[in-house]
Amino acid sequence: MDPTLNNPAPAWLLPHSTAPERERSYLTVQQVGKTYATRNGDVHAVERADFDIDEGDFVSLVGPSGCGKSTLMSMIGGLELPTAGRIAVDGRAVDGPRRDFGYVFQDATLLPWKSVMDNVLFPIRTQKRVLADHRPEAERLLRLTGLWDFRDKRPAELSGGMRQRVAICRGLVNDPRLLLMDEPFSALDAITRDDMNLMLAQLWDQVHKTAVFITHSIREAVFLSDRVLVMNARPSRIVADIRVPFERPRRAQMQEHPLFNEICAFVREKIHEGHDSRRAESR
Numbered sequence: 314m315d316p317t318l319n320n321p322a323p324a325w326l327l328p329h330s331t332a333p334e335r336e337r338s339y340l341t342v343q344q345v346g347k348t349y350a351t352r353n354g355d356v357h358a359v360e361r362a363d364f365d366i367d368e369g370d371f372v373s374l375v376g377p378s379g380c381g382k383s384t385l386m387s388m389i390g391g392l393e394l395p396t397a398g399r400i401a402v403d404g405r406a407v408d409g410p411r412r413d414f415g416y417v418f419q420d421a422t423l424l425p426w427k428s429v430m431d432n433v434l435f436p437i438r439t440q441k442r443v444l445a446d447h448r449p450e451a452e453r454l455l456r457l458t459g460l461w462d463f464r465d466k467r468p469a470e471l472s473g474g475m476r477q478r479v480a481i482c483r484g485l486v487n488d489p490r491l492l493l494m495d496e497p498f499s500a501l502d503a504i505t506r507d508d509m510n511l512m513l514a515q516l517w518d519q520v521h522k523t524a525v526f527i528t529h530s531i532r533e534a535v536f537l538s539d540r541v542l543v544m545n546a547r548p549s550r551i552v553a554d555i556r557v558p559f560e561r562p563r564r565a566q567m568q569e570h571p572l573f574n575e576i577c578a579f580v581r582e583k584i585h586e587g588h589d590s591r592r593a594e595s596r
């Protein structure tokens with residue numbers, strides 16, 4: 314039986330489709346699909362993803378492995394083109410990689426021969442902009458992430474968590490319209506990851522950016538985000554859209570709150586619901 318039949322939907326669960334407001338939304342993902350043609354036939358990596366994101370929102374995508382999160386993020390970032398639908402940021406269609414977006418991936422991919430400061434400034438250098446104009450912002454970000462004292466070190470002299478912090482500073486240095494992060498903390502140990510979550514939450518209180526963040530950690534998603542989009546098993550759909558009802562600044566104690574745990578349990582249930590129905594179908 315559907316548990317929502319007897320219980321009214323909680324206020325933090327958003328109804329899907331904000332269609333009338335589309336034209337005014339900051340990031341629009343409209344009926345987006347991606348089908349890969351492979352030797353073994355077509356793979357429908359993403360099917361009809363349809364949502365909007367407001368400017369300044371930190372939005373997480375969570376869902377089972379292989380459900381199409383990275384593919385969806387690559388399309389939002391213009392690194393891959395959709396085979397159906399349309400993506401636009403601030404009224405402009407995304408049809409290729411954008412200089413005004415920031416990208417952070419699971420692997421920090423720093424240049425080993427360059428210092429922390431030069432790695433952070435690397436996008437400015439490749440975009441042939443004046444480095445001196447952007448040094449103050451690089452300094453601000455390095456201070457906010459606790460890396461200022463390490464600015465002259467090489468990546469090999471840093472811990473994994475520090476390298477990811479450098480990658481986040483590099484993603485933010487050009488004041489991007491959108492920061493895309495694909496599992497930036499998944500290779501870190503649990504204690505470092507908790508520290509990174511707090512660091513990122515605090516950083517967000519200072520930078521106020523629009524962000525799309527992929528994670529396998531439900532608690533990380535709920536802790537960091539203004540909104541959590543839950544994806545189902547492939548062919549993927551958005552099966553729940555949650556506005557996290559906690560104020561900023563976010564504090565570690567938020568994770569002890571019953572409502573925090575209630576939302577996490579709901580997200581977990583939604584993710585497994587997809588798995589369970591697929592298993593039932595294949596029986």
Ligand SMILES: Nc1ncnc2c1ncn2[C@@H]1O[C@H](COP(=O)(O)OP(=O)(O)OP(=O)(O)O)[C@@H](O)[C@H]1O
Pocket residue numbers: 349350351356357358376377378379380381382383384385547
């Ligand atoms: N270039 C490609 N060619 C063919 N199939 C692909 C390609 N890239 C991704 N896929 C397939 O699309 C599906 C979605 O992949 P994607 O990497 O987006 O999932 P994900 O949700 O990010 O998974 P994970 O959580 O494991 O990172 C998978 O079945 C994958 O095999």
Ligand SMILES: [Mg+2]
Pocket residue numbers: 382383384495
């Ligand atoms: Mg992925």
